[in-house]
Amino acid sequence: MTTIDTPRQDVLDSTASTDNYLTHTRGFLSWILTLDHKRIGVMYTVSVLVSFLVGGMFALLLRTELLTPGRTICSAEAYNQFFTLHGAIMVFLVIIPSIPAALGNFVLPIMLGAKDVAFPRLNLFSYFLWLGGAGFTLYSLAAGGFDTGWTFYTPYSTTTTTGGVIPVLIGVFILGFSSIFTGLNFIVTVHKLRPPGMTWFKMPLFLWALYSTAIIQVLATPVLAITLCLLIVERVLNVGIFNPSMGGDPVLYQHFFWFYSHPAVYIMIVPAMGIISEIIAVHSHRQIFGYRFIAFSSIAIAMFSFIVWGHHMFMSGQSGLMNTIFSFISFSVAIPSAVKTFNWTMTLYKGTISLTAPMMYALSFLFLFTIGGLTGIHCATLNTDVHLHDTYFVVAHFHYVMMGSALIGMIGGLHHWWPKMTGKMYNEKIAITACIIVFIGFNMTFFTQFMLGSQGMPRRYYDYQPEFQIYHVISTIGSYILAIGFFTSAVCFIQSLMSGAKAPSNPWGGVSLEWQCASPPPHDNFKTTPHVGNCYDFSVVRWDEATKNYIVDHKAELAHSTSEGSH
């Protein structure tokens, strides 16, 4: 490393240091028993990606089965298990932990300027819980699988004869606690470990997003936990409060389930929005537009998420008044979402956009989230939902949000922080090609499902009328293209690990603290408490040709902050 005229010698030291978190200690045990949030984040990332592969295989199997009406490759019973497993794995093992637990764990303390999360042991414990939950979910396959759908609706889930129901319920219960403890850890970390100068409104927007997500995790997930407990008791004893023959109420289960599972959608999407805020600001080198609006809209979405669950139950016999109220509040969620989209677009406008892979994923996100969000309005409108309920329209809608937005955001974030996590650059051409293939495959798969649904094709059906076949064929081909796209992405990452160029500390020109830390970061992140400036003021960043790296010029930054303070 060459010397650069910066007053922050400590930052330079940590940049030049050869010790990093990957080489600090070696051996399997030093990873599996680590308390370092960065290693835990990496372990989560690997685990989540493996689960994604498994969940994706089931998706391909069920799409293949749907190529023709009637039997194509498997029995109806096997098909029921495939879509159930696909849903349960993708929701509970992949998307919910994918951003907070995987990327969040790695990035949050560094972005904040802290050495670690508040409770490192609890953090490792959360990861073990994740492993335990994943173990039970896998075991349920050996125990006979389950065909309840990922929603485990009663009375079917308490009466179906598939043997894996109780193991998977236990698995999801444990995964819930993994999520709760991660949320608890993040809340306390953000409150108690902000270094001097890191005020709430100096925090990068990804931290606001993770904080809002943590609130949802802590307040909503316990409801899932108790619901699954009551469900297990009921399945074992055959009696309980969801059993109408005893005076119980099966619709109560739906209320409980959606009281968690609607906020869970925001556990998936809010952190993805945080990533998009970072990517768009850094890769268009422009001060984020409407910082406070984006920050508060994350909190607003978190709050709204608790009072809209009834929109999943318009057809459950819920009273007309309740339906109207839930419909109205659901529309309101569009406001904070639109605020964010507007601010991102304004940031892009007149920004100096670098079309890197993270930016490509962010642009995909904007497009797909807009479609996913706007079709949500059809589903929240009472008179159209009567028609669309339980059709492919709903399937397409939530895939645009949960996959097209949350997962695409996660993959974009993975590219964005990949140089930081691994210390290696990836091949930009391959990564962008992968992104384009994913984008085409995704729209082919799911846009056709809007058409299927609006024409009345019900979801979760094994058989269908011949006139739907053309759409199913297009959708299935799309899913294969999607798989090729993700495979290309995997090739890109593996190639980067094996022969990627060494990453500089700041390849994109970011200002938030993780870019002022070496790639990969040292064991303790920062040698001394880092200097906190405006993390979206890109005028203090300049390109250094000698090191092929962006340099954050702290002299300029200090001058800026004093001139800001003077008026």
Added chain:
Amino acid sequence: MKSLEPSRDAFGSDSAGRDRAARQGMWVFVIVVSVVFAATILGYLVVRLNPHMTAPWRAGNVADLPFTLLISTGVLIASSVTLHTSLKRVRRADQVGCARFAIATYWLGVAFVLLQGEAWWSMWRQKVVIEENLYAWTFYVLTALHVIHILGGLFALGIVARRAGEQKYTQASHNGIVLCGIYWHSLDVIWLVLYATLWIGSRSA
């Protein structure tokens, strides 16, 4: 493998900050537990107040809630009082008094669990089985849910009582008692709400 990290601590020398963070973490955990019970009680109310109930809540000859619950409630309140006294003693640098009250709290907690067991036994003796109706089901499931949380608290209380006995808590450093207190008093309050709900719910069929 060089050495496994023995501990990793982001607070460094700021032990007061670490204690504050631990307390905040415990409060968040209490919120988690409260949400569990709030959801359970709400679910209870939904089935209890259901105007279109398909089966009777409680047949006329089914036994009332056992009297033992009243005694166990008293014991639990007493344990909260002793735990708080223990904290007050250590704040006044009275380590012996602190240990005495911490140990008393532990045994009162044990007594509470035994009394809850006795309540179960007395219901079962009167042939109130869980399959009987929702009145019986909710009695067993809700009290069990609470006892499970109490057992967790008892485990922590055991550690605290032992450390207090070894005089490990001082006037300056006794965060363990505080953390344990936050959890234990919360479970106490939750029990009062739960018991009141069960009692009112058990009235009339």
